[in-house]
Amino acid sequence: MIRRFLEATGSYCLFLRQVFRRPEKWRIFWRQFVLETDKLILSSIVIVGVISVFIGGVLVIQTASNMSNPMLDRMLVGYMVRETLVLEFCSTVVALILAGKMGSNIASEIGSMRISGQIDAMDMMGVNSAGFLVLPKVMSATFLSPLLMLLSFALGIFGGWCVVEMTEIIPPAKYLAGLKYSYNGFYLFYSGFKMALFCFLISSISSFNGYCATGGSMGVGASSTRSIVVTSILILLFDLIVTQLMLY
Amino acid sequence: MIKVEHLNKSFGDLHVLKDVNLELAPGKCNMIIGASGSGKTVLLKNLIGLLAPDSGDIWYGGHRLSEMDYDAKKSLRQKIGVLFQGCALFDFETVIGNVIFPMNFFTDWPEEKKRERARFCLDRVNVKDADDKYPSELSGGMQKRVGIARAIALNPDFLFCDEPNSGLDPYTSSLIDRLIHGITEEFNITTVINTHDMNSMLEIGDSIHFICGGTVMWSGDRHSILRTECAELRDFVGANVLARHVISESVSSR
Numbered sequence: 001m002i003r004r005f006l007e008a009t010g011s012y013c014l015f016l017r018q019v020f021r022r023p024e025k026w027r028i029f030w031r032q033f034v035l036e037t038d039k040l041i042l043s044s045i046v047i048v049g050v051i052s053v054f055i056g057g058v059l060v061i062q063t064a065s066n067m068s069n070p071m072l073d074r075m076l077v078g079y080m081v082r083e084t085l086v087l088e089f090c091s092t093v094v095a096l097i098l099a100g101k102m103g104s105n106i107a108s109e110i111g112s113m114r115i116s117g118q119i120d121a122m123d124m125m126g127v128n129s130a131g132f133l134v135l136p137k138v139m140s141a142t143f144l145s146p147l148l149m150l151l152s153f154a155l156g157i158f159g160g161w162c163v164v165e166m167t168e169i170i171p172p173a174k175y176l177a178g179l180k181y182s183y184n185g186f187y188l189f190y191s192g193f194k195m196a197l198f199c200f201l202i203s204s205i206s207s208f209n210g211y212c213a214t215g216g217s218m219g220v221g222a223s224s225t226r227s228i229v230v231t232s233i234l235i236l237l238f239d240l241i242v243t244q245l246m247l248y
Numbered sequence: 249m250i251k252v253e254h255l256n257k258s259f260g261d262l263h264v265l266k267d268v269n270l271e272l273a274p275g276k277c278n279m280i281i282g283a284s285g286s287g288k289t290v291l292l293k294n295l296i297g298l299l300a301p302d303s304g305d306i307w308y309g310g311h312r313l314s315e316m317d318y319d320a321k322k323s324l325r326q327k328i329g330v331l332f333q334g335c336a337l338f339d340f341e342t343v344i345g346n347v348i349f350p351m352n353f354f355t356d357w358p359e360e361k362k363r364e365r366a367r368f369c370l371d372r373v374n375v376k377d378a379d380d381k382y383p384s385e386l387s388g389g390m391q392k393r394v395g396i397a398r399a400i401a402l403n404p405d406f407l408f409c410d411e412p413n414s415g416l417d418p419y420t421s422s423l424i425d426r427l428i429h430g431i432t433e434e435f436n437i438t439t440v441i442n443t444h445d446m447n448s449m450l451e452i453g454d455s456i457h458f459i460c461g462g463t464v465m466w467s468g469d470r471h472s473i474l475r476t477e478c479a480e481l482r483d484f485v486g487a488n489v490l491a492r493h494v495i496s497e498s499v500s501s502r
Contacts, residue, residue: 024353117336120298125350125402126325 015208018130019138032136040102040137040203041144045151047101048094052085052152055093056159059084064169074170078178081160083187090152091191092239095198098145099231102199103206106137107227110210111220119211134207138200145199146192153191190246197238202231249274250295250406250438255304257290264290266462268304273455274438277429281449282459283484288442289333289410291459295440296330296408297321308406326354329399329437331409335391337383337398344370344379347398354402369397373427389420393427400431407432407439413448421445425452446485449473458484 023029059081067077110133113119122129157179164175206227213223255268264287272278282288293299295306297313306313308324316324337346347366351357357365370379373393383391392412399407409428413421429452432439443449449456450470458466458473458481466478476482 028352113339116339117332117334118338121330121332121336121338123298124296124325124328124330125353126322127350127353 011212012205012208015130015211016204018128019134019204019207021128021131023131023135024128028132029136032132033140036136036140037144039105040141041148044098044101044148047097048148048152049155051097052090052094052155053159053162055089056081056085056156056161057163059089059156060160060163060175061167061169074174075178075181077170078160078175079181080178081175082157082179085153085156086187086191089156090149091194091198092235094149094152095145095195095202095235096232098148098199099202099235100228102141103202103227103231104224106203106206107210107213107224108220110134110207111213111223114211114213115216115220130207130211134204134211137207138203141199141203142196145195149192149195150188153188190242193246194239194242197242198235201234201238205231205234249307249309250440251305251307252291252295253305253307255291255294255306256302257287257294257299258302264462265294265301268459268462268464270457270464270467272438272440275432275436276438276454277432277452278438278440279449279453279456280440280442280459281444281453281456281484283444286459287462288444288459292408292410292440292442296328297325326350326402327405329402329404329407331392331395331399331407331412333410333414335383335395337391337394339383342380342382343375343386343394346383346394347401349398350402365401366397369401370394372400372431373397388415389417389424392416392424396424396427396431400435400437403435404437407437409439409441411442411444413443413445418447422447422451428452460484 060077063077063080063084064074067074110119113133119129119133122132161172161175164170164172206224209223209227209230210220213219215222250272252268252270252272255265256263257265268287268291280288280291290299294301300314311320311324313321313324338349341349344363344366347369348362351362351365355362367379370376370393373396375390375393375397378386378390378394383394386394407428412424412428416424425448428439428441431437441448441452450473453470453473456466456468456470456473457464458478460480466473466476466481468476473481473485476485
């Protein structure tokens with residue numbers, strides 16, 4: 001098992017070396033970058049947005065219902081919702097959702113190309129298939145995913161505000177005051193950094209699994225499943241490591 | 249000229265290619281024939297560099313394939329056109345997009361010139377009015393033609409075809425054979441065809457190599473194959489009714 005892990009890690013590193021070779025033509029790279037941004041980032045806006053709004057609302061209700069002690073200022077509800085969203089939900093939970101959506105999309109797309117011989121055809125033309133297919137995905141996912149994190153944060157806050165306005169579970173002014181209380185801008189950077197790292201892992205590991213797919217449609221399915229499992233575990237592992245390094 | 253010397257390739261305990269030696273004639277249709285599982289595709293993949301041999305050498309002119317670095321291999325591959333068994337057309341590109349694809353990477357031609365060249369290649373393989381269709385909308389024969397058009401887009405020196413007739417009816421199969429032969433002669437390409445189709449072999453095989461059990465057992469041309477003394481080859485060729493008939497006529501006329 002250890003040997004298999006080391007072999008897979010080594011192959012992944014060699015794969016990344018191939019991916020990060022200089023693109024043959026920058027014009028082609030940018031065209032692919034735009035296409036991948038549409039496919040990976042823009043198409044994720046709806047699912048990220050919907051989940052964020054609902055989670056924001058639920059967080060307000062749960063936090064308020066657990067703070068019935070009159071000694072506690074109701075403003076803390078807004079504060080806790082903001083901190084929960086920025087520290088964990090908008091990066092880690094959203095990344096776990098994207099591991100399913102983005103990861104399976106990438107692994108199955110590249111895996112199908114592998115088993116139908118399209119990747120071999122590119123290699124035979126002298127095209128760096130890994131660079132052409134994977135680099136734009138990795139760059140787009142890594143550098144533009146923090147925008148998804150910001151969007152998720154804004155919509156989570158908005159979802160909480162909607163619940164506050166509709167149910168008056170706490171006074172709206174208190175919620176807004178809590179959002180502004182003890183604001184630390186570094187947390188946004190921390191969350192954006194985590195999101196970029198997680199999306200790098202999702203895009204590169206899913207691409208690697210798709211690129212190495214074997215054995216027909218069963219192999220593509222297996223590579224897609226493996227991508228989601230491996231990236232989900234690594235997201236949680238790196239969440240722990242990055243949090244320890246950046247916040248403690 | 250392509251030359252193969254003492255080529256060996258194994259997958260685990262399975263020794264697929266055993267000391268293969270052959271020379272492929274330049275500017276001709278070289279056929280590699282053999283039963284399914286005899287090692288034809290593995291040999292072809294070694295020839296084009298998709299697999300690395302365990303031992304032995306492959307020479308392109310005076311250059312040894314195993315000693316070429318990344319850039320040398322890349323420039324060699326621009327001189328190689330490949331028609332894969334399943335065509336391997338890019339499903340994210342249209343027909344014309346597939347033919348233009350290699351030009352986008354390796355030429356600085358303006359868009360108009362690329363389209364002109366792509367149209368020339370598609371006309372040459374008789375694909376008309378399908379520029380904007382996607383591969384999934386094409387028949388098997390049409391996909392093969394587009395695959396050939398893409399393979400010749402950069403005017404290659406070598407054309408490799410893996411089972412170009414698989415899955416095609418005899419009529420379309422014959423058309424594809426004549427198309428490949430015509431292109432070989434017209435552009436003076438060294439063509440290597442993997443097949444177990446006897447009609448193809450008898451129709452266009454300028455130079456034929458028979459693989460059995462991972463070794464080249466016989467080399468010759470389409471005329472001498474009918475008079476071969478090699479028992480394995482006679483069994484292989486004789487499995488085809490038409491070829492059996494031709495062989496028996498050939499033997500009786502001796």
